[in-house]
Amino acid sequence: MENLGSFALILAFVLTIYSIAASLIGLARRNDRLLYSSYRATGAIWVCVATAMGCLVYALMTDDYRLAYAAGHSNRALPWYYKISAVWSGQEGSLLFWSFLLATYSMIAVKLNHQTHRQMMPYVSATLMTVLGFFLLLNTFVVSPFKLLAMNHGGQMVVQGPLDGNGLNPLLQYPAMAIHPPMLYLGYVGFTVPFAFALATLITKQAGDKWIATTRRWTMVTWLFLAIGILLGARWAYAVLGWGGYWGWDPVENASLMPWLTGTAFLHSVMMQEKRGMMKVWNMVLVFSTFFLCIFGTFLTRSGVVSSVHAFAQSEIGAYFVSFLGIGILFSGWLLLERLDYLKSTQPLDSLVSRESSFLFNNLLLLAACFAVLWGTLFPVISEAVQGVKISVGAPFFNKVNIPIGLLLLLLTGLGPLFAWRKTSISSLKKNFLLPGVVSLAFGVVLFAYGVRSFYPQVSLILCAFVAFTIFIEFYRGARVIAQKSGQSLVGAALTLTQRNTRRYGGYIVHLGIVLMFVGFTGSAFNTQNEQEMAIGDKMPLGRYTLEMRDLKETDNPNYSAQKAQIVLARGDKQLGVLEPERRLYKASRQPTTEVAIRARLAEDVYVVYEGLSEDKQHAVISAHLNPLVNWIWVGSAVLVFGTIVALFPSRIGAGTKSSQGPPDQRREARPQTPTRIKDKDEALARSST
Amino acid sequence: MKHWQEAALKRVSHSLALGVLSCALLMAQGGSGAPDNAPAGTKPPAAVAGSDDAGFRRVSNRLLCQCGCGYMVLSCNHLDCSSATFIRRTIQTQLAAGKSEDAIVAGFVEQYGPRILPEPPRKGFSLSAWVMPFVVLVLGGILVSYILWRMKFRFSPAEAEDIEEPATGEAPPKEMSPAVIEKYRAQIDRDLENE
Incomplete structure (x- = not known):
């Protein structure tokens, strides 16, 4: 064989x-x-x-x-x-x-x-x-x-x-870990296809639009796989590793995040080329960067250039990757410079206050985040080379640098849809910003009254409310027009609206997923933790909960032996359930693992880890975490996946119209008797291009 | 310390590296005091009863475990981790002796070097780790603003007309011309503005 x-x-x-x-x-x-x-x-x-x-x-x-x-x-x-x-x-x-x-x-x-x-x-x-x-x-x-x-x-x-x-x-x-690598690889590998089309576009001196149209779905599918891979990895870390978190900014995690960030920038920037014939060179740069970051991530994982907890064994393949990357980047860069004349924009910018501008700033923030991650990942190597001193760049650095960038990005996620393509007038801005702005600020006041007074969590939650409200308004305005014309309910009209422009409204659903995930990220600012050596019958407080050790059991099967703690979770006098965290020893590898017990709720997770026996072997060391809002991340992930799938479906321009549903005589009746002013931009745009 | 700094530190304490993998690998290679068939092993307590628990947590959350797991000393759940155990005990002893938290951290930095800190020091060359991302962001912002300004004011309609699509040798797609689409778009924009 x-x-x-x-x-x-x-x-x-x-x-x-x-x-x-x-x-x-x-x-x-x-x-x-x-x-x-x-x-x-x-x-x-x-x-x-x-x-x-x-x-x-x-x-x-x-x-x-x-x-x-x-x-x-x-x-x-x-x-x-x-x-x-x-x-x-x-x-x-x-x-x-x-x-x-x-x-x-x-x-x-x-x-x-x-x-x-x-x-x-x-x-x-x-x-x-x-x-x-x-x-x-x-x-x-x-x-x-x-x-x-x-x-x-x-x-x-x-x-x-x-x-x-x-x-x-x-x-x-662990099930998520069994499919996490294939998903990541499907993402990494898939970016080779748009890269190949982009390169072929340059070689054949084409204007640069055809490859965009051809590879749009490839790119989205690939981006989706990468997103799923990253999120499954986060879920695995949360459920298996037993430290109560989901993202540790490990170099290998960072390696997967970087191409996702540039891929996200590309998915936004590409719209400017499709709609306005702009940013042709920039899109080339983005797709090249994404592909080479995928290869670079593979290099990081396998070369041992930075220390990582889940890198593969070091081998001599690092030199091969460096050579491949070097040749590829030099050739692509040279070709791009050589073909600049074929990639000129065909449209001027109508106004500085427009959707185009917001997309450019969105790209800037995504790339700044990508640079911050890359810089932090490589800084230990750079520092050692420059000053001969080993330093660590851990999660605190990445959080401090990326939180402000992430919040700015979240702000733009809300602002972007409020700008029109080409030009946005002041009156239009006022009209679009007033309601979401007031609602989100009112939400901020409510948060303040409820005691959320730390700067970042409050800003994050206000921005989440702002973005969610702008998304709601986008759906509501479009659905209202359709509902008035077709007599559908608002929910039905929203579905019709989405069908008519899957890409736009699928994109909004993806944004909503991101908002939900940001809510979850923000929750980590309120995490609490307690750890205690517990004998049977001992109790440990955790926020408004109490954990009581009921029993300690041993189990055995061909694959592993385990010790399992039985812990009763109660709130006040009310018993909520029994949590059973485990410590396993796998027989083949002689390797111990932690099996976390989680009581998951939308408001908060009670996360219990059996750390092992105390030194006197008489007590179980139990670590318990109270993680507010963490499940919003997983819900947001599902919404993100759903939104991307929606955006992948082709739009049905005439979806929901009576003329496409009823018999001919009814269609005649359905036709408006008087000219109707165009209210729904997308609907009108769709009309204009058919 | 400001609120946002506290919040960031709080987040940090719960967002540590996925280091258990290497911790577990180290353990699997032997050298631990745990019985071979005892999955639970032993773990030194994170804080000694009666000691300054809050102080212990703060200090051990400022130091990176040196076993390679990527965790803070407080959070390393590597059973029998020699690094975490030693550092925890030292912290407890020094706190009990009345040493200040900053002095304890400084002592560890002297002993292990800056690598025991979870983030680069904000001095010398290491300061560039903190500064560079924001420098790039600001320079990028200036560049984007310049590009937008140039696209708006340096791009005349005549120039646009001069740009011709290079011949590709393939048939153009059968769709409405951009000029017609743009005419409709402009009409829609006007309609929406007037709404």
């Missing part, structure tokens, strides 16, 4: 080189058959990489510990689904998984576009294959997942593995 896997990888690598050569030679000689062959090669490459993936999965599922990778990342008692997830739990397997995803994306992108973008596609295909070739080079020659273990038998080396494997890291044996 290992021979088949290795052979498939070598064949895939050779085919990748063939595909690049066939694309470029076919283009130079105008040989369509050669071009077509290069496109077909992407399918053959996918088959080869999928075969290699299948071989690795088979080895893991059949406990073939002759393979070093299987022996290092799995064991016999591991449930089958975690054996599959072991594919991406180590350096070699995860790089193979990366290649598999990129081969899949490449095949789909080429299949869908090779007829419609005949001029660009050879370059798109060659770019995709170049990136894939780089990863296959690593898979094949540097960190092969099919290395075998050998043992010395009487002076002769014989291929033989251990009876059982070391097992999967217990912290990864």
Whole structure:
């Protein structure tokens, strides 16, 4: 099986080189058959990489510990689904998984576009294959997942593995963690497609709009995967690691956040190019930055350049990544400068007070946040190089620097929709700002009266109210017009409105998700914690709750042994339930883990950790956290995902109109008798473009 | 200390690194005093009963655990963590001896170097860690303002007309011309303004 896997990888690598050569030679000689062959090669490459993936999965599922990778990342008692997830739990397997995803994306992108973008596609295909070739080079020659273990038998080396494997890291044996890496990788890898289209656009000297239209959905899907990956990681950290938080600003977390920030900037900025023909160069810069940050994140995770708690084992692949990044950035930068004349804006800016301006400032803040994260992540390395002193850059730094930037961004999320495209008059600004401003300030007064007087939490909650209200107004105004015309209820009209412009209203739903998440982030300013050594019958206060130790049990199964505390949670005299935090010891890896017990409510989580036995072995050390509003983050995450999915659906311009629903005679009746003034801008815009 | 600083510090204390992974790996490599089959292990108390608990929490929340977990000393839940245990005990002892919180922290910085602090010192080259993000933000703001000004005042309609879409060799999409769309947009804007 290992021979088949290795052979498939070598064949895939050779085919990748063939595909690049066939694309470029076919283009130079105008040989369509050669071009077509290069496109077909992407399918053959996918088959080869999928075969290699299948071989690795088979080895893991059949406990073939002759393979070093299987022996290092799995064991016999591991449930089958975690054996599959072991594919991406180590350096070699995860790089193979990366290649598999990129081969899949490449095949789909080429299949869908090779007829419609005949001029660009050879370059798109060659770019995709170049990136894939780089990863296959690593898979094949540097960190092969099919290395075998050998043992010395009487002076002769014989291929033989251990009876059982070391097992999967217990912290990864959690459902969210099983799908968190694939989601992240789908995000990282997916940005290769818009990158390839952007590069092809520059090479073919096209004006720069076609690639935007083609890759819009690719970019959104990829961005969504990255967002889901990041959020699942946060959820995993919260539910598994037992420190009561969800985001620790670890370099590897930061590596995933940076391309998400630039990708978010791109998704906003791209609208200016679509609607106004502006920011063509900037969009190129953003998509290049996003792609290279994805590669940079992979480099950070795997090179050991910064210390991280969940980096892969250090290996020599860091030099390969640096070379790839260096060549890629230099080539892209040179090409961009070379083609600047083809990327000139075709429209002037009508007014400084406009949606266009707000988008530019939105981009600035997103990139400033990205820079702050990058700077903080690399600063220990920079500091050591410059002043020879090791320093730490931890969560306090990132929070202090990014909280003000994040709040400004939240403010712009609310302001943006209040500005019109092209130009916003003072009277329009007054009309749009007055109500949301008054409502959010009134909310601030209420917060103050209820004792929320810290600066950042108060500002954050006021801004959340402001943005939420502007979103509500956007829906309400549009829905009211439709409701008046069609007789629908407001809720039905809001649905119709969303259907008519999924991108715009899906975007607002995403903004609402962000608002809910900010509410959750703000809640952490009010966290409280207590820790106590508890014997059976002991009580510990936690805010308005009381925790009482009822029992301490031991359990055992083939995978792990555990000690479980039974803690009764009460508020006043009322018993609310029993929480059972655990401490496990996984037998294969001899590694202990914490199993947190959480009583989750929208208002607050009671989060209890069994830390272990006290030094005298007579008491259980129990740490309890009261985390207000933290569930708003997970609810906001779901809303964000939902909004993105809505935005991915094509708009139905005529949705909800009577003329499209009733029979012909009714349609005649439904037609307005007198000219109706256009009130809903989107509806009118939709009309204007049909 | 100002409210916002307190709030930020409070957030910080609950937003620490995902360090348990490496802590757990270190433990798995042996050297701990816990029995092999005892998942619970032992943990020194975070604060000794009767000691200045609030002071202990404040000081141990200003120091980064040196086991590589990325946690503050207060929050490291690595069982038998030699680093956290030693630092906690030292803090408790020094607090009991009447040493001030700042003096205790300074003592640790002297012993371990600035890496024991969770954030760069605000002096010398390390100050640039704090300053640079905001410098970039301000310079970026100036640049964006300049770009907007230039787009507004340096871009004449004649210049716009001069810009032609380069020939691509592919058929243009069958859709309404931008001029017509813009005409409608302008009409809509007027209608909305007059509403």
